Amino acid sequence: MHSQIKKIFPSFSNELIAEIEANDSIKSFESGSTIMRTGQYIKNTVLVTKGQIKVYREGEDGGEFFMYYLQPGQACAISMVCATKNEKSQIMAKVVEDAELIMVPLSLMDTWMMKHRSWYEFVIHTYRSRFEEVLEVIDSIAFRAMDERLEFYLKRHKDACGCKDLKLSHQEIASELNTSREVISRLLKKMEQRNLLKLHRNHIELLK
Known part of the structure; x- marks a missing residue:
């Protein structure tokens, strides 16, 4: 020990x-x-x-x-x-x-x-x-818009697990950022269109 x-x-x-x-x-x-x-x-x-x-x-x-x-x-x-x-x-x-x-x-x-x-x-x-x-x-x-807060949130989780595959639901993210699931889903879709991530059924794959 x-x-x-x-x-x-x-x-x-x-x-x-x-x-x-x-x-x-x-x-x-x-x-x-x-x-x-x-x-x-x-x-x-x-x-x-x-x-x-x-x-x-x-x-x-x-x-x-x-x-x-x-x-x-x-x-x-x-x-x-x-x-x-x-x-x-x-x-x-x-x-x-x-x-x-x-x-x-x-x-x-x-x-x-x-x-x-x-x-x-x-x-x-x-x-x-x-x-x-x-x-x-x-x-x-205090100083970031929700899209920036979401990127910051995902980066912290990536750094914590040392991986790019995050097992986070849209509802879980919304609850922890104190916003609605619809807002998070929309922002994640925009991030996917920018080739920052790929959305899967039960997880989020970060590409950058």
């Missing part, structure tokens, strides 16, 4: 990894599982070792707005923030690819921040990375 953690989190010191092994619990989640819900108290910091997790912000009307992915080697910054203030979660997280997570008790957060430089730097890097991603999302919403 030590070598596995070191491979996925290469910046962690050996001392930190030893403490993680002594205090963690490893859990597996199938695709489609919800691992964090809006309004719940968070008891663990989540470190991703396998799979992909999609993080959403829920609206009052029940809509889901996509914020960012969590990949192997990353942690949930929002769980860390909520932990330090003992606040309820403001986001929802769903597994989109079978995942394995290391659940680290939040009670150790402050101790490790002071005791392990590598943990301190990892937490700061996590905050900064998520903050930059959220800023990109805000810029997309």
